Amino acid sequence: MKRQTRTPTPPPGDHAPAVRRIGHDPAELEAFYREHIDAVEAFVARRVSDAHTVADVTADTFMRAVDTCRRYDAARGTARAWLLGIAYNVIVDSERRAARRWRAHSREGTRRLIDADALDRVDARIDAEEPARALRAAYTSVTGIDRALLELTAIDELSVTDAATAVGVSPGAARTRLYRVKQRLREHITTHAAYPPLGARLHTLAAEHPTP
Structure with a gap:
């Protein structure tokens, strides 16, 4: 058979x-x-x-x-x-x-x-989407993959894993990069005047990314 x-x-x-x-x-x-x-x-x-x-x-x-x-x-x-x-x-x-x-x-x-x-x-x-573009313009000091990860998580509200997939890095590397960005932009992680939900999202991200 x-x-x-x-x-x-x-x-x-x-x-x-x-x-x-x-x-x-x-x-x-x-x-x-x-x-x-x-x-x-x-x-x-x-x-x-x-x-x-x-x-x-x-x-x-x-x-x-x-x-x-x-x-x-x-x-x-x-x-x-x-x-x-x-x-x-x-x-x-x-x-x-x-x-x-x-x-x-x-x-x-x-x-x-x-x-x-x-x-x-x-x-x-x-x-x-104008407020989101305004927030992007505020972070001119962040470039390359770091900027992409920040935008994808803070503005597009992707998870860290999905953002890592989008830019082609591992989730662990993405978390480390986001932590470093958070440290560099600590003074900016406040409620954004033009679009408060985005500022609140940055606060959340700061809590989600502990020291590697």
Whole structure:
């Protein structure tokens, strides 16, 4: 009697198989997009104040996710953390390209067309995220991975583990970096006048990150 080979069943809560299918399954891609579009768009709007650029970066984030979905590993973090990590890198890449493109030709000719309703929605999102952009501007002394971790935890409210996944470091390294940032910015960890919940979040983070 020929033995049948059974396909292993993913453990409960493991969304990796579904994420990896977005590259070839339109239904999975649509479901993935609908689940995460608001989070990605808000994430980008906290960092970008131009509606067309927000739309471009958001679209590029999902395109890059499709291209790299086979490398997604649920053991390293949630799909949301993985996707926001992609968005962060797309923003960095976009800023670099924009600086070069500005000198070469008008950006107007290279933007995707956006219908009026979508543009209004993105504009509203940008207005709603203005306080978060103001808080980001206040921490100009923090750069690189440290800044990314601070933003992801204090502004985007990701867990330390998910923030670590987004920037590609271990949770332990993320906690150490955040502790050092907290020490450097101790005088700023107060209730933020423009957006008190963000200041309160920084207080919480300070308590969550004891001395390594």
